[in-house]
Amino acid sequence: MRIDIISVVPGLLEGPFSHSILKRAEEKGLAKVQIHNLRDYAIGKQKQVDDYAFGGGAGMVMMIEPIAKCIEALQSQRTYDEIIYLTPDGATFDQVMANELSLKGNLMMLCGHYKGVDERVRQKFITKEISIGDFVLSGGELAAAVLADAIIRLIPGVLNDETSALTDSFQDGLLAPPVYTRPAAYDGMEVPDILLSGHQAKIEDWRFEQSVRRTKERRPDLLDRE
Known part of the structure; x- marks a missing residue:
């Protein structure tokens, strides 16, 4: 380009x-x-x-x-x-x-x-x-x-992980879900157990549910466009 x-x-x-x-x-x-x-x-x-x-x-x-x-x-x-x-x-x-x-x-x-x-x-x-x-x-x-x-950033090869852009906010009409990284526990706050479970299908379901919830709370107008 x-x-x-x-x-x-x-x-x-x-x-x-x-x-x-x-x-x-x-x-x-x-x-x-x-x-x-x-x-x-x-x-x-x-x-x-x-x-x-x-x-x-x-x-x-x-x-x-x-x-x-x-x-x-x-x-x-x-x-x-x-x-x-x-x-x-x-x-x-x-x-x-x-x-x-x-x-x-x-x-x-x-x-x-x-x-x-x-x-x-x-x-x-x-x-x-x-x-x-x-x-x-x-x-x-x-x-x-x-x-x-x-x-x-959407051009294939620009990002090191080409799937990253596909999971951004707004790509599917929803805001992105919460994300976490190490450490798993910090100051009494812990990463949700599902993300540590290794069950990828359940993790994806959880992420979708969180995306819908976050969108309803913060940008309900996005859901109204459907």
């Missing part, structure tokens, strides 16, 4: 992709994340990427010309399965969407800033609009990092 991310402040994305699972995925040749500075495609000597909104109002708007030049330059090199715009009014990102996107080959992400992008960018180039929640960030960079992490 290759993910190209267009940003006005690319420095915000350097950290997330230079550590842990995302770095490992790139070292294994399973995923490549490339950050593109929109100012490299900016207008005039001032490297302008934003301007005042027609009709007035507070805040600046990202201009169409620099974005169009950047997207078209990238499209001349490869075909993209999706061109994603990170925006608060997009579809809410969830595990189902992460699973679907993890099957793609080439993704492009455009990070919004200021009061957003010229609407014509969305009309002409964007194929998918995504939000990571009902709140507003200073820009789409952190949202892009969240998407990339959630997607890349």
Whole structure:
């Protein structure tokens, strides 16, 4: 998989992709994340990427010309399965969407800033609009990092144990069950006997029951979607 991310402040994305699972995925040749500075495609000597909104109002708007030049330059090199715009009014990102996107080959992400992008960018180039929640960030960079992490970890071979991602919260519409590790007893608190029994079928039944219980208690809305 290759993910190209267009940003006005690319420095915000350097950290997330230079550590842990995302770095490992790139070292294994399973995923490549490339950050593109929109100012490299900016207008005039001032490297302008934003301007005042027609009709007035507070805040600046990202201009169409620099974005169009950047997207078209990238499209001349490869075909993209999706061109994603990170925006608060997009579809809410969830595990189902992460699973679907993890099957793609080439993704492009455009990070919004200021009061957003010229609407014509969305009309002409964007194929998918995504939000990571009902709140507003200073820009789409952190949202892009969240998407990339959630997607890349699902690619076969990225995680050492490929079954790990399949047992994450939300994969089956439920929250994950409680987990324990050594020591078996600590400060009067003990690991449930079933987990020490060695009866794998009974353990799986217990985990499912715990997932359902935890979901009912903490996220009953997930059960209502069924």
